[in-house]
Amino acid sequence: MADAGATVIVRLDGVEKHFGAVRALDGVDFSVSAGECVGLVGHNGAGKSTLMHVLAGTLAPDDGGIAVGGADQIGYAVVLAQRLGIRCVFQELSLCPNLTVAENARINHAALKGLGWRRRAGDLILAKLDEIFPGHGIGPGDVVRDLPIGKRQMVEVARAFTVTVDPLRLVILDEPTSSLDSQTAGQLLAFVRRVVAGGASGVLISHLLGEVLENSDRIVVMRDGKVVAADRAAAFDRDKLVTAMGAAGKPAHADAERAAERPTAAPVRVRARPERQADGAELVAHEGEVIGLAGLSGHGQTELLLAIFNGAARRTDRIEVTAPVALVAGDRQADGIFPLWSIGQNIGIRSIAGLRKGLLISRASEEEFAAAWQKKMNIRTPDIRNNILSLSGGNQQKALFARALGSDARIVLMDDPMRGVDIGTKREVYELIRQEARNGRTFLWYTTETDELENCDHVYVFRNGRIVADLRRGELTEEKVIQSSFQAAG
Amino acid sequence: MTLVRTLVGRPWIWSFVGALAVWLAAIAFTGGYGAGGMLTAALSLAVFMVIVGVGQMFVITLGPGNVDLSLPANIGLASAVAMKVMDGNDPMVAIGLVAALGTGMAIGAANYLLIWALRIPPIIATLSASFIIQSIDISYGRGLQIKPPPGFADFTITQVAGIPILAILTLLFSIGAGIVLHRTVYGRLVTAVGQNIRAAWLAGIPVGRIRFLTYTLSGTLGGLNGALLAGYFRGANVDIGNEYLLASIAVVVIGGTSVAGGKANLPGVWGAALFLVLLLTMLNTFGVSAGVRLLVTGLVIVGVITAAGGQKASR
């Protein structure tokens, strides 16, 4: 808890940053005191990440001042920031996949050189991993490329907290739990609270409002490049935050129409049995159903989705798919976006064969198609012909949805597509999914956020590559899901 | 003014500007003598670079690491096949061409087989294939002294108002290739695969098929080039294609196609081909030695790419 007289570690005054015509930061005042954890919330595109990049020194502001420890900084940059004790863990992981865990630790600490550096680096990172995530199972000689994404995030976070020469004053965490399961997320947040109690400071950016409310001393809300609300955490609750962030409309539970049971007389669209399944349990999806895949992250959900995706082309005895399949990727950068193309081209790529006139693609049809989907998905952009990267993350995800929904696919697989997406976008997409399901499309939805499972008719809980529970809508509670995911598989 | 601005904004314009500059420099040296002849000769030779350049452009657009290094060997073998099948008879020209195209197509398909079945990186696959093709060519073409059919040979050097017929045909071909690139599903899918192969697969694109078609296309164009070169230079030989390895890559890159894949520039291939050929012509006009010629060509390539700069970083 920070008292009124606590020292201010870092202060940003009137910071501005433009990217071309986009005003990412429009005059922001922001400060963090010693011994406090500041939660930073806002929609995608509100400017949170940009502000943190300025704070960490990786982006130079166009205007405004930065003061660290009371001293104004001129020519502030990453190296200086590190020396002053500011560390950050960004959403895009900063590990080198071809190096080992220990070598990655060395990268961040220029002081780890000379004879025996490898042992020292290894000890350093291992000690920190043990401190934050007891029972982590990571070795300093592990090559990062071989680690699952949850473990990679653990390494990245632990590395940010390691100290050699420079002190640790402020740690910025941008969506730190997005790839962690609930157990490790809990360990991390508990650690952050300990560190803050010990006198250091933290900035926590998260879309999980519950997380922010529970772990921050103070909360700052951003919208459209400006700070619109800032107060002690106790003064906020979920609804107040959502209102301040600017999401209009009903809270998540409003849609009671889901109560209607899906008729199981509808034809079976997908039948799939995970490779490791010994007891014959399988995932069955009927037309018009929304099926959830849950459980701790990295326990076989994505593998099954991929197997189903491949199963549309090649039938195997494990997988049966009776209609065209589309997949919406969660890792946009790696699995979804074509970065040189426009928004329209990205949306239309799955349906391109149908947009022809004769042998050639018709530009008019393409543009019509794109415009229709922009409207339907409510993609916020001044021009559908702009490059896809001009969109915010949430809108990019909408474009990927449009690509899948605009195609002839009757089955849509979703690989945790809402990671790092703002609440407003999420709500719009949930509604769209429900609508499409009513019209006969089938959705298979892997998500790491148990809240989202409320949209599903059935939830299959995974553990160690097997289905361990099959919960119907009526039986669905957060406790039940978590409970089954921790049970030993049958 | 806006016309100039749109022109300047096009990436391919610079290769044409370069070609123009070189031509002017050469004319300045000769005092205007032979300016027209220089252009005609340049067009004649540029044709061969464009044909394989287009194939190479499609391959390079498939994404990082994709390049067809088997072109020289391909051209060499196809020229020998064409000459042997045509056997100096004009009526056999069509069949000879088909045979050369077929050879090239088979080579392209074999390249892809290595890449796909054995998961060998394209650079090594096409390189290894080129070694094998070279050996086939050496033993097949042993003692080959066959001249091309007179009608065919004449056709390759025929001109209409100072412009070689081959150049006109190649221009039409390039326009066709441009349409394929920008307005067909195949072309769209190639650029998708080149930007993000994983996303392409997950978007339901038949990545393997697209790559197969592209390598086969490049091979076929190599075969065509081999036949035409044999006609133009009046005979086949193993080394006839040697300069086209570097030339095919250079015209693609100098012409503005992205080496990282996903962005092809077809007019640029023409501009770059003209530029390179005129550069060599200019150097010949200046009477420089082989060493200086190589030196200047190299420095120009480095200079051009430095001036143009690379792909802007995506952040």
Next chain:
Amino acid sequence: MSMAASSAAASARLPWVAGIRPRRLLRALLPALSLTLILIGIAWLNPRAISYFGFNLMLNLAIPIALATIAQMFVITGNDLDLSIGTFVGFVGCVTATWLRDDPLVGALVLIGAISVYAALGALIYLRNLPSIVVTLGMSFVWQGLAILLLPKPGGKAPDWLLQLMGFKPPWVPFPIIAAVVIAVVAHVGLMRTSYGAVLRGAGGNPVAISRAGWSLLKTKAIMFALAGTFGVLSGMALIGITTSADANIGNGYTLLSIAGVILGGGEFVGGRVSPIGAVIGALTLALAASPLLTFMHIPPDWQVGANGAILIIVLAARALISRREG
């Protein structure tokens, strides 16, 4: 979770042996396995080749090839490709056979200047974000042109001290093998074991992360290319020490040989994943397969070139088969 990470997760659950996955071990051993196979082939075809004298002769050219392969390895570590290493080796050879002998100071300055040019190229590639394939393509013409200007016809003579060095005949173990081991150890320690070596490799694996951590990517790129230039110079000098005289085209095959050697040794074009020891072994394998093995197999000269290609394909196919099972 992204697709790539989930397949990594799947393979992470395979059984471990002393901290190393069995299939990963197999993949790492593949270069050594191919070398052994080729040696067995040679031994079977011509048992007398397996002798001090035989190895000395067969592995003669392995030293310059290995040095060129290490040069290429440094460039590939940074996600680039050097298409000019072959003609550069030829240029260095020409300088060695002329200036280095007749006017050693000038010769040494020229070679040092050449290394600086390489470093400058690295800096240029970084600053202007250029595709290395094109830049090195252009430079290959430059080096070739300079070599031809220096030695229009084959000739020149290697300096005596170089001839003595390369003609050294240590007891029991042939010189090329000792040299190969030294080269492999130096490169391995330098790139894989030093703390800055980790930074250099990291610059290939995730350049953004490296620069965010405060390291200069300009420096890493320039250093990688400078190292490539240095090993290229060593390769050219070693080559002339063996062939005693030079010609402008002498190194032309080394570009593709060096790339093949790095890949054979388990390296990959992107991601900063290379193996110095594997690269040297790959170079030795190629040196053996390129000529001695084929001669012993009585392959007609027409087909020798083709056989090179076939050998390359076979080894890579083996690697693919093992990798596929590794997942």
